Amino acid sequence: xxxxxxxxxxxxxxxxxxxxxxxxxxxxxxxxxxxxxxxxxxxxxxxxxxxxxxxxxxxxxxxxxxxxxxxxxxxxxxxxxxxx
Amino acid sequence: xxxxxxxxxxxxxxxxxxxxxxxxxxxxxxxxxxxxxxxxxxxxxxxxxxxxxxxxxxxxxxxxxxxxxxxxxxxxxxxxxxxxxxxxxxxxxxxxxxxxxxxxxxxxxxxxxxxxxxxxxxxxxxxxxxxxxxxxxxxxxxxxxxxxxxxxxxxxxxxxxxxxxxxxxxxxxxxxxxxxxxxxxxxxxxxxxxxxxxxxxxxxxxxxxxxxxxxxxxxxxxxxxx
Numbered sequence: 535x536x537x538x539x540x541x542x543x544x545x546x547x548x549x550x551x552x553x554x555x556x557x558x559x560x561x562x563x564x565x566x567x568x569x570x571x572x573x574x575x576x577x578x579x580x581x582x583x584x585x586x587x588x589x590x591x592x593x594x595x596x597x598x599x600x601x602x603x604x605x606x607x608x609x610x611x612x613x614x615x616x617x618x
Numbered sequence: 619x620x621x622x623x624x625x626x627x628x629x630x631x632x633x634x635x636x637x638x639x640x641x642x643x644x645x646x647x648x649x650x651x652x653x654x655x656x657x658x659x660x661x662x663x664x665x666x667x668x669x670x671x672x673x674x675x676x677x678x679x680x681x682x683x684x685x686x687x688x689x690x691x692x693x694x695x696x697x698x699x700x701x702x703x704x705x706x707x708x709x710x711x712x713x714x715x716x717x718x719x720x721x722x723x724x725x726x727x728x729x730x731x732x733x734x735x736x737x738x739x740x741x742x743x744x745x746x747x748x749x750x751x752x753x754x755x756x757x758x759x760x761x762x763x764x765x766x767x768x769x770x771x772x773x774x775x776x777x778x779x780x781x782x783x784x785x786x787x788x789x790x791x792x793x794x795x796x797x798x799x800x801x802x803x804x805x806x807x808x809x810x811x812x813x814x815x816x817x818x819x820x821x822x823x824x825x826x827x828x829x830x831x832x833x834x835x836x837x838x839x840x841x842x843x844x
Contacts (some may be wrong), residue, residue, distance in 0.1 A: 550766070551791075553724050602667060604679060604712065607719050 535585045536591040539618040544606045545577035552576055580605070581618075589617050621645050621662045621836075624690070624706075626652045626681045631667035631703065638814045639664070642835045652684040654724050661840040662699040662743070663690060663707025667812060669792060674808040677762040678708030678718060687713045697740040697841055700806045701832075704760055707798070707808030708732035716799055716808045717775065718767040720760075721793070724791030732824065734786035735811060739779050742804045744841035747831040753786065754831075755824035756811040763810040767801070778802050783809055 537561040545554050552575055582599075586592035596615055600606060606613050619798075621639050623823065625632045632649065640654040648658055662720035687709075688795035693716055694700055710716045724731055737745055737755040748754075767775065772793055775781050784796035798809030816822050816829035 550721075551724070553722065553726050554790075557726065603683065605675070607676065607679075607712075609719050609768060609771075610721065 535587060536592075537583060537585050538589060540582045540596045541594060541616045541618055542555060542580045542582065542605065543614045543616070544580070544597060544611050544612055545575055545579050545614070547612050550610045551577060593617055619649045621840075622650045622656070622658050622660050623647055624663060624686055626668070626670035626684060626705075626709070628670040628672055629666050629705070630667035631812065632703075634814045635664055635666040635703070635729060638817055638833065642817055642830075643837060646649065650686060652686045654686065656686060656689040658691065660693065660698065660790075662701070662816060662836055665690075665702040665709055666698070666814070667704030667706060670705055670709065673762070676712070678705060678710075679710045679746075681705075683715035687760055690714065693718040694801065694806050696741075697803060697805050699753060699836060700786055701744055701836075702799075702806075702808040703812055703814065704763075704810055705743075707810055708762065708844060710806060710808045713808050715758045717771055717780070718765055718793075718796075718799065720762050720810070721763050721764045721766050722761070722762050723840050725754045729763065729790060730757070731812060732757050733797075735783045735788050735809075736786055737782070738784055739782045739800065739804070741779070742782055742800050742807050742835075744758050744807045744832050745782060745837050747838055748834040750830075752826040752831075754811075755822070756782075756829055758789065758811045759815075761833070762809055763792070764790045765796045765810070767793050767796075775799060780804075782807055784812075 554576045555574040639645040737748040737752045740748045784795045801806045813829045813832045819826045
């Protein structure tokens, strides 16, 4: 068994408004000198430490945990899983 | 006639709800800790407001996995009236008992103010004493109160008459100004505003009678004379 660190990023699906990201963009970044930024999206990231026999098993297990326990709400959010 | 008030770690409107049920409406209410079961012969269940588990991960999601939710699901299937207020609504949504999701208010602020609701469905155990389109002055107090559903779900909610309350005006960016919904059978109702903070004239500067009809509807449904 190997210990894997896996990150799960939860972010809004396209089309779901992200008022926090819009505020950071419009009221902070674009008010300064950084005019080339066109979009900011906020997200929540969870970092899991998990012991499994290989990388694929670990990743599959994390996806199952996220789906089973509704770690993200599929109506508005999507997840991206990365093995670090 | 017994009404259960479910208590989660972080519930903070449970005692207000208990007070209103017992002292104002003379109901026999009882607290139920979220790790305990509910009696099968209970007449109604209320999930009060608060911040279960400190809103960690997402408002209501951790409480939605509490052991008591399985009993609430069984009672819901049997047609027992179930009301979720504020965090209680969030828990009902996250446990799949009601459709949709509650997101951060568009203002990103915790909103604590009086609003007006419009009754859109007077065929539930909590609204049967209202006239359709009746106005209810009532306070909201939430940070994640923006009800959201996708277009298909919204269409279904309209078709099946599951929109129970709308805000009179745009308050927080909710889909179609929705403030409260019910399940398809109508016995499970969730609402963001706080009726338990509005039924007594001492603390309602506008009109306490409309909010009272939410509890009078329940009394009427479960067969208790007030």
